Amino acid sequence: MLSYCYEQLSKGSMKAIIILCLSIPLCVSAQKQQRTLFIYNGAFGGVTAGIGSVINKPCHANWKTTFIKGFWQGAIGGILNYSGKKLLYPVNKQQNSLYAWPAKILHAAGYSIVENAALNEPFLQNWHMDYGLFRIDLSFNKKKSFKVRLLPEAVVATVIAGQYGKFDLSSSLMTGEIIFKSRRVLDLPNTQPAEGATFGRVVVYVENDQSYYGKDRILSHELVHRYQYNEYQVFNTWLKPVGDKIKSKQLQTIFSRYVYFDAPYAFIPYYIIGQYRDAHFYQNFYEFEAERFSTNEDVQR
Numbered sequence: 001m002l003s004y005c006y007e008q009l010s011k012g013s014m015k016a017i018i019i020l021c022l023s024i025p026l027c028v029s030a031q032k033q034q035r036t037l038f039i040y041n042g043a044f045g046g047v048t049a050g051i052g053s054v055i056n057k058p059c060h061a062n063w064k065t066t067f068i069k070g071f072w073q074g075a076i077g078g079i080l081n082y083s084g085k086k087l088l089y090p091v092n093k094q095q096n097s098l099y100a101w102p103a104k105i106l107h108a109a110g111y112s113i114v115e116n117a118a119l120n121e122p123f124l125q126n127w128h129m130d131y132g133l134f135r136i137d138l139s140f141n142k143k144k145s146f147k148v149r150l151l152p153e154a155v156v157a158t159v160i161a162g163q164y165g166k167f168d169l170s171s172s173l174m175t176g177e178i179i180f181k182s183r184r185v186l187d188l189p190n191t192q193p194a195e196g197a198t199f200g201r202v203v204v205y206v207e208n209d210q211s212y213y214g215k216d217r218i219l220s221h222e223l224v225h226r227y228q229y230n231e232y233q234v235f236n237t238w239l240k241p242v243g244d245k246i247k248s249k250q251l252q253t254i255f256s257r258y259v260y261f262d263a264p265y266a267f268i269p270y271y272i273i274g275q276y277r278d279a280h281f282y283q284n285f286y287e288f289e290a291e292r293f294s295t296n297e298d299v300q301r
Contacts, residue, residue, distance in 0.1 A: 033298055037289055038082055044231065045078020045114045046071040052118025052237040066120065073117035080110030085227055085289075089296045091175075091220040100175035100223055105129070107227050111234070118237035130201065130230065132178060133158070135260045149260040154178065157202035164188075164197070165204045175219065177226055180204040192277055198225035200264050217294060224290035232265035 053070025054063045084107025090099040108129040116126045121141075128137045133154045137147045158178055165182035172179045182204055185193045195206040196218040203222040207215050243261075246252055255261055266286075273284050282288040282301045291299045 031298060033292055037292060038079070040289075041082035041085075042075045042078040045081060045110070045234075046075035048234045049074020049077065049114045049117035052115075052234065053120040055238050056118070056120040056240055058120075070117045070120065073123055074114045077110045077113030077115075077117065080113065081107055081227065081231060082110075084108075084110055085224050085293045088220045088223050088293055091223070092214075092217045092294050093296070095214065095216045097171055097174040097216060097219060100177070100219070103223070104176045107230070111230050114231070114234050115237055118234050119240065130154070131176060132172075135262075147257060149258055151201060151260055151262050153262045153264060154201040157199040160199050161202040161204050171205075171215075171219070175223065177223065178202040179219070182206045183208050191275055196222045198222045198229070200229050200267075201226065201262075220294035221290045224293050225286065228286055228289070229264070229266045233262060235265050236261060236263070 050067040050071035052074075053066050057063065057066040084103045084105075087103035087106060088100060091097055091103075109127070112127045112129075113124070115128070116124070119126070125141060126137065126139045128135055130136070130151060133151055135149050135151055137144070137149070139145055161178070161180045164186055165180035168179045168181040171181070178201060180202065183206070185195060185206055186197050186204060187193055188197060195213050197204045203219065203226060205215060205218040205222065243252075243255065270284070270286050273286070275281075276283045279300070282291055282299050288299050288301055
């Protein structure tokens with residue numbers, strides 16, 4: 001049944017998907033910052049998927065045609081990424097972490113489409129979502145229909161986060177993410193004191209009587225950073241030809257079946273842009289994006 005639905009969707013509804021995605025800007029606020037984020041997410045998905053599809057194309061395929069195909073598919077995924085992050089605002093507005101689940105599912109669909117396009121695979125063939133320490137892959141390709149792989153960065157991040165707070169089971173279940181809670185302001189190396197932090201795949205938030213921001217606003221902000229981290233995993237698709245050249249069958253088996261290589265690519269542009277203090281804090285684009293989606297208000301940069 002799933003295979004039949006996939007075939008019908010990939011063959012007959014492409015136009016409907018494109019029309020739907022083109023209609024999304026009509027629902028987007030006319031504010032400049034919203035348009036900027038909409039364009040950024042669509043362009044990031046399109047460009048990274050387009051380049052990835054060219055890298056992973058068959059030798060005989062035309063690179064221009066391949067890039068265009070990868071670009072429009074990746075742009076659709078990028079728009080869904082935008083929509084997923086935008087759905088995090090109700091976490092703050094309604095003060096209910098459970099709203100993070102629709103955002104997580106929609107965002108997972110978005111970056112699945114981007115990565116699938118970058119691998120030059122058939123449209124809508126591969127889907128994945130991370131949950132806790134694991135990445136779950138579902139594919140309509142019978143040879144790799146389902147697998148669960150360990151995320152090493154999540155293990156490392158969990159150990160680091162444990163030094164700053166205690167595991168928050170309730171928030172973790174309600175958001176689908178690994179969440180830790182601290183009773184005191186976070187004093188992290190090389191950064192100013194903060195009430196929230198994201199260590200790649202793990203979030204730490206501060207909750208006490210002196211907290212300036214509420215728990216749900218902090219979580220909605222930090223979850224945007226979580227999604228940013230996921231989006232940058234698309235660069236693994238660029239490295240696929242290198243991975244295919246690994247001669248060791250044992251290593252090939254480990255990374256194809258049991259472990260997902262989740263390098264912290266997102267940290268690189270974040271620290272290249274640099275951190276700013278006080279009134280200029282949101283000059284860092286990734287902090288600006290997180291704050292804009294979590295508050296749904298213009299952010300002073």
